[in-house]
Structure formats: structure tokens, C-alpha cells
Amino acid sequence: MTNYFNTLSLRDQLTQLGKCRFMDASEFADGVTALKGKKIVIVGCGAQGLNQGLNMRDSGLDISYTLREAAIKEQRQSYKNAKENNFNVGTYEELIPTADLVINLTPDKQHTNVVSTVMPLMKKGATLSYSHGFNIVEEGMQVREDLTVIMVAPKSPGSEVREEYKRGFGVPTLIAVHPENDPEGKGLEQAKAYAAGTGGHKAGVLESSFVAEVKSDLMGEQTILCGLLQTGSILSFNKMLEKGIDAGYASKLIQYGWETITEGLKYGGITNMMDRLSNPAKIKAFDLAEELKDIMRPLFQKHMDDIMSGHFSKTMMEDWANGDKNLLDWRAATGDTAFEKTPAGAVEISEQEFYDNGVLMVAFVKSGVELAYETMTESGIIGESAYYESLHETPLIANTIARKKLFEMNRVISDTAEYGCYLFDHACKPLLTDFMNTVDTDIIGKHFGEGKGNGVDNVKLIAVNKALREHPVEIVGARLRESMTAMKPIV
Numbered sequence: 420m421t422n423y424f425n426t427l428s429l430r431d432q433l434t435q436l437g438k439c440r441f442m443d444a445s446e447f448a449d450g451v452t453a454l455k456g457k458k459i460v461i462v463g464c465g466a467q468g469l470n471q472g473l474n475m476r477d478s479g480l481d482i483s484y485t486l487r488e489a490a491i492k493e494q495r496q497s498y499k500n501a502k503e504n505n506f507n508v509g510t511y512e513e514l515i516p517t518a519d520l521v522i523n524l525t526p527d528k529q530h531t532n533v534v535s536t537v538m539p540l541m542k543k544g545a546t547l548s549y550s551h552g553f554n555i556v557e558e559g560m561q562v563r564e565d566l567t568v569i570m571v572a573p574k575s576p577g578s579e580v581r582e583e584y585k586r587g588f589g590v591p592t593l594i595a596v597h598p599e600n601d602p603e604g605k606g607l608e609q610a611k612a613y614a615a616g617t618g619g620h621k622a623g624v625l626e627s628s629f630v631a632e633v634k635s636d637l638m639g640e641q642t643i644l645c646g647l648l649q650t651g652s653i654l655s656f657n658k659m660l661e662k663g664i665d666a667g668y669a670s671k672l673i674q675y676g677w678e679t680i681t682e683g684l685k686y687g688g689i690t691n692m693m694d695r696l697s698n699p700a701k702i703k704a705f706d707l708a709e710e711l712k713d714i715m716r717p718l719f720q721k722h723m724d725d726i727m728s729g730h731f732s733k734t735m736m737e738d739w740a741n742g743d744k745n746l747l748d749w750r751a752a753t754g755d756t757a758f759e760k761t762p763a764g765a766v767e768i769s770e771q772e773f774y775d776n777g778v779l780m781v782a783f784v785k786s787g788v789e790l791a792y793e794t795m796t797e798s799g800i801i802g803e804s805a806y807y808e809s810l811h812e813t814p815l816i817a818n819t820i821a822r823k824k825l826f827e828m829n830r831v832i833s834d835t836a837e838y839g840c841y842l843f844d845h846a847c848k849p850l851l852t853d854f855m856n857t858v859d860t861d862i863i864g865k866h867f868g869e870g871k872g873n874g875v876d877n878v879k880l881i882a883v884n885k886a887l888r889e890h891p892v893e894i895v896g897a898r899l900r901e902s903m904t905a906m907k908p909i910v
């Protein structure tokens with residue numbers, strides 16, 4: 420198998436990368452109708468499998484799970500996930516031949532093996548779906564000609580796919596039909612119904628391509644979504660300990676701080692998150708973010724270049740072949756950090772204090788969201804997709820850190836995202852050494868400018884406010900948030 424993206428002509432590469440149409444709410448007027456009464460079988464019952472299945476069942480669809488035999492026999496966690504939620508569970512042989520739609524929600528690493536095993540059992544004219552296009556785009560999986568191949572990719576961890584649905588909202592979702600596999604022309608209607616079943620249509624759906632989803636998803640998860648939140652957590656915590664801040668306080672500020680400050684981001688973009696700071700703190704955060712952007716821009720660009728060229732997927736697949744050595748070493752090293760090992764203290768931290776005492780964290784978020792957005796759009800990814808993949812998803816990842824720190828984030832995200840997160844983190848921390856040497860507790864751990872008054876230079880403040888509001892991520896975001904009328908506060 421060869422990298423599908425690399426087999427395309429430059430013209431086709433650009434066309435598929437640029438495929439992105441924001442779908443109007445009226446296009447979902449038929450809800451789940453195209454899948455109503457159809458037999459839907461999900462392969463795997465992990466982070467996405469369980470939560471998508473719960474949403475789709477609640478939306479009136481017929482969902483069963485198929486698991487590999489050993490998982491059923493040994494009653495592994497995936498079996499318990501399905502059974503405890505009263506789903507029908509069966510072997511591939513029992514369920515795949517009955518399915519109109521087979522949804523592959525196993526880890527990307529297993530896709531070639533899983534798809535090669537289930538494909539011969541699928542009935543003629545059935546549909547195969549993915550929630551991430553790695554197998555099709557990076558591995559070049561060839562699917563039987565009579566089968567329709569679609570993608571419904573929630574831009575969110577599985578846990579939040581469920582939580583947002585229960586709140587009456589959803590998570591932004593990219594849908595696509597593989598151009599090589601749409602023999603009956605039914606792929607788009609089915610993908611729309613599937614996205615409606617998960618609640619994605621309430622947050623925003625983009626009609627996209629497998630290629631655009633893969634290249635943007637890998638970039639988002641490696642940089643702002645997971646990589647930079649990990650780097651920012653570890654460096655900020657270590658700095659506070661070095662400067663004598665109480666360890667329990669420092670642990671709590673970081674663990675819950677990302678969730679709190681990015682709630683402001685989700686509601687009103689970077690502008691609102693920054694507006695939550697005092698004027699002097701806003702100017703400080705702006706300057707810090709500019710400095711961080713200058714330092715990290717080459718690293719963001721390297722990640723994007725390696726994703727586009729296929730170098731990233733090639734090296735990750737080498738790690739798969741090497742028994743996941745890098746992934747497992749990096750996972751152990753993360754578990755060993757002082758931040759992970761220090762429990763959050765009992766001290767109360769008010770919502771506003773997370774902003775006032777976390778100016779550095781605000782700067783990390785601003786720099787990471789803007790850099791991810793800029794790097795993606797410079798590379799041909801459309802603004803709406805880059806917005807979902809950077810700004811909107813950051814709070815959804817931050818929710819997982821609030822639960823059980825980096826362990827929980829890395830457990831809930833895909834293995835692919837976890838690998839990319841560590842890859843970025845290990846390159847980013849050394850890059851930030853000189854910058855972190857300049858950091859003191861005024862920007863992390865203590866109230867910025869406490870007792871110094873609120874005075875600022877008018878000209879500087881006007882320039883900062885203008886730059887914030889005019890960044891392209893803010894302009895696209897303001898438009899996309901207009902349709903997010905069902906969004907509910909969580910902090």
C-alpha cells in the first residue's frame with residue numbers, strides 16, 4: 420500500500436485539501452432519516468465507538484457492536500462498555516454480513532488489519548465509515564468497488580462527543596465521501612444522517628475530504644490541542660515549584676486552569692479570553708504570545724511540512740512496527756513528571772483567579788491557537804476547518820485535563836494523537852528554555868500587577884485590541900459561532 424495523498428497530482432492534492440463547505444442547518448432537516456431502520460454495526464467500543472453509538476441510539480438509530488473474538492471471550496473493557504450499556508454485541512461473522520453501515524472505530528494502527536478482515540464479510544453495496552482518514556490517505560487502503568466509503572469525523576475527544584450531546588449541543592464534525600468509493604452516490608446523504616445522529620449538526624458540519632481531514636487533524640492534535648497543552652502544563656508547573664509557589668496550588672491552577680480560560684475562548688474567541696484579563700495583564704499576555712509565536716513558528720511549520728510530505732506518518736508507522744517503543748517510553752516519561760505526580764490542593768480558586776494568576780497560560784493558548792490556524796491555512800487548509808481544529812477543540816481537550824490531568828488527555832485521545840503530542844512536546848520544551856528562564860511568578864502563580872493599578876498606555880492598548888480582533892481566526896470564528904446557538908456553559 421502506498422500513501423494515497425502522495426499519488427495524487429498537485430492539482431488534485433490542492434483540490435482535496437481545499438474541500439470544505441460549511442453546511443447550512445437546513446441541509447439537516449431530514450435528520451437521521453437516511454439511516455433510519457438500517458443496521459449499523461460499530462467495530463470497536465472505545466473512546467469514539469462507545470460515545471458515538473450512545474448518541475446515535477438516542478437519536479433513534481439501530482446500533483450493535485462487533486468486537487474481535489478475544490475481546491468477547493475475555494470480556495475486555497470494550498465488551499463491558501457495550502454490554503453495560505445494553506447494546507447487542509457479536510462476532511464479525513455474526514454481525515458484519517447483516518450490516519448496511521459498518522463504522523470502523525478501532526485505533527488507526529489496526530485499520531489495515533481490521534478493514535482487511537471485515538471487508539470480505541460485508542454485504543454487497545454496504546457502506547464503510549471512518550472517523551479519521553489515516554488509513555485511506557496515509558496508508559492508501561483500497562476498498563472493494565461496490566462499497567461506499569464515508570467519513571464522519573467529530574472534532575472532539577469521544578468523551579466530549581457524548582457530554583456535548585447530553586447538553587443538547589454537539590461537536591463540530593467533518594464529513595466526506597471517498598471519491599474512489601461512491602458507486603451509488605448515496606455517501607453524502609448517509610454521512611449527513613450519521614452526523615445528525617451524533618449531534619454534530621448542532622455545532623457545525625463541514626463537507627470536506629478525507630485528505631483535508633487527515634492533514635488538519637494531525638496538525639491540530641500535535642500542536643495546540645495536545646502537544647502545547649502538555650508542554651505548557653509541565654513548564655508552567657515546574658516554574659511555579661522553582662519559585663516557591665505551593666505545589667497543591669500550582670497543580671490545581673494548571674489542572675483546572677486550561678478548562679476555565681478556554682471556556683472564555685469557546686464562547687468569544689481569543690478576544691474574549693484576553694478581555695477577561697485586566698488591561699495591563701492583557702498587554703503582557705499579548706507580548707508574551709508574540710514572543711512565543713516567534714520561537715515556536717518553525718516547530719509548527721516543521722510539523723505541518725512533515726504531515727504534508729508523509730514523513731510523520733512514515734515515522735509513526737515505523738514506531739508501530741517497533742512495538743510502539745517511542746510511544747510507550749514517552750507515555751512513561753509523562754507519567755513521571757512532577758505535574759502528573761502532584762495532586763491538586765484543596766485550596767479554592769475562583770474563575771477570575773485562573774485568568775489573573777495564569778497570564779502565561781493565556782499566552783500559551785493564544786500563541787498556539789493562532790500559530791496552528793496560521794500554519795494550517797498557509798498550507799491550503801480552509802479557515803473554517805482550521806478554526807474547529809484549533810480554537811473550538813482546545814476547550815474540549817482542556818475538559819479532559821481537568822478530569823485527570825495529562826494522563827486522562829492522553830488516554831482519551833487516539834493513539835495517533837498521543838504519539839504526535841509527545842513528539843511535539845519533546846521538541847518544544849528545549850526550544851522554550853531561554854524563554855522560561857525569563858518567567859517569574861507575576862505571570863504564573865500570582866495575580867499579575869497586584870497593587871500596581873490598572874494604568875496602561877492608550878496607544879498600545881488600542882493597537883493590541885485591534886490586532887486581537889483582526890486576526891483571521893477571530894473573523895472566521897465570529898461567523899461560525901453565530902450558528903452555535905445551542906452551546907451551553909460548563910464552567
Ligand SMILES: NC(=O)C1=CN([C@@H]2O[C@H](COP(=O)(O)OP(=O)(O)OC[C@H]3O[C@@H](n4cnc5c(N)ncnc54)[C@H](OP(=O)(O)O)[C@@H]3O)[C@@H](O)[C@H]2O)C=CC1
Nearest residue numbers: 463464465466467490495497524525529551576577832833
Ligand atoms: N479518541 C478520540 O477521541 C478520537 C478518535 N478518532 C478516531 O476514531 C478512531 C477510533 O479511535 P479511538 O476511539 O481513540 O480508539 P480506542 O483506542 O479508544 O478504541 C479501541 C477499540 O478498538 C478495539 N480494537 C483494538 N485493536 C483492535 C483490533 N486489532 N481488532 C479489532 N478491534 C480492535 C478495542 O477493543 P479490544 O482491544 O477490547 O478488542 C476498542 O474497543 C480512530 O480512527 C481515531 O483516529 C477521531 C476523533 C477523536
Ligand SMILES: CC[C@](O)(C(C)=O)C(=O)O
Nearest residue numbers: 575576640644832833836
Ligand atoms: C485531538 C485529538 C483527536 O484528533 C481528537 C480528539 O479530535 C484524536 O485523534 O484523538
Ligand SMILES: [Mg+2]
Nearest residue numbers: 573574575636
Ligand atoms: Mg481530531
Ligand SMILES: [Mg+2]
Nearest residue numbers: 636640833836
Ligand atoms: Mg486525531
